[in-house]
Amino acid sequence: MLLAVAPAVGAAVGASPAGDRTRDDTITRTFTASLTPETPGQVEIRMAFDLPPDVSQVTTRLPDGTTVRGTTGFEQTTDGYRSTTDSPSIRYALPVNRTGTRGHEYADTGVWAIAPTPGAGFSYQYRGSAPTIETNYAIDGPGVVGETMLYLGEHTTYERTTGETRFRLVVPAASETLANPETILDTLGAGADNLELGDAAGSHVAIAAPTSVQWGPSGLARGSADFWVRADLPVNAANNV
Structure with missing residues (x-):
């Protein structure tokens, strides 16, 4: 059994595995963002994993400032959240409003939001050849997904x-x-x-x-x-x- 650590943010939106890799040896991670009109200043993120057979578990640590709203197939540990199924997911509130010396750099009004693409670091245990990692971004509702930014609304x-x-x-x-x-x-x-x-x-x-x-x-x-x-x-x- 081997342990590996993945970066917090994927290298590309919906990146496809290289060479002759298939989805059978790919860890797929999808971030889905949605507005929360009742709580301006933040968006809700659902981070879902699809694990191949040779990956026994993932452990993820959420960014500072987030608030977990629910989990499916994850259990909390001292170092984050560890998967208990091959399709775990976690929902959390992510602060969007970021200010510099003169004002906002990113903002969420509850009706619309301009935000960076979310990320969260994770480690995983696997057998055999190392899996590839595919990271995707989506929006629940109207919006546009870029490689490094999201617009919601x-x-x-x-x-x-x-x-x-x-x-x-x-x-x-x-x-x-x-x-x-x-x-x-x-x-x-x-x-x-x-x-x-x-x-x-x-x-x-x-x-x-x-x-x-x-x-x-x-x-x-x-x-x-x-x-x-x-x-x-x-x-x-x-x-x-």
Whole structure:
């Protein structure tokens, strides 16, 4: 029996096993987020595992500040929560509101939320070859899943593909953009090679953040994939990025 430790956050959304691996030797972990209108400032997360036959158990430790709301197939231990079935899950409240020196970096109003993708470290015991790990993200209700950010709430999505770069512009129902969404996509497409998002190729989620909360920065990028920008910022021309 071997013990291994997995990182808190998956490397990619819905990453597929490499080579000739199959789901029979893959640990699948799915985070599902949902709004909690009765308790603004946090979202509910359901973290569910699907364990292959050669993985006997997983033990997970939740991030600081979380509140467990229920478990299925998990038992609490001194070092976290240990699985007792091959399909355990745990529900917990995750604080979203994060502030810097000038205001919010992420926010949840109960009606909508802009949040980083959740994560939780875990270890697992297995026999034979080491399993691969697949991490997925989903939203219970309206919303958009990115690789590094989530938007929860009513919205309209606009898409544009430029070369190898795909943008999804998320305009929340609570947002009023100064610029036409097509103009914003023109700007993103024209500036794809200059955006500070690492490799511009791939899929990016851009969120027009509602201005009903006091944001600290004018915008925020997380990792090399997703970012939000205040919805009230002007876009003067398609080549201004």
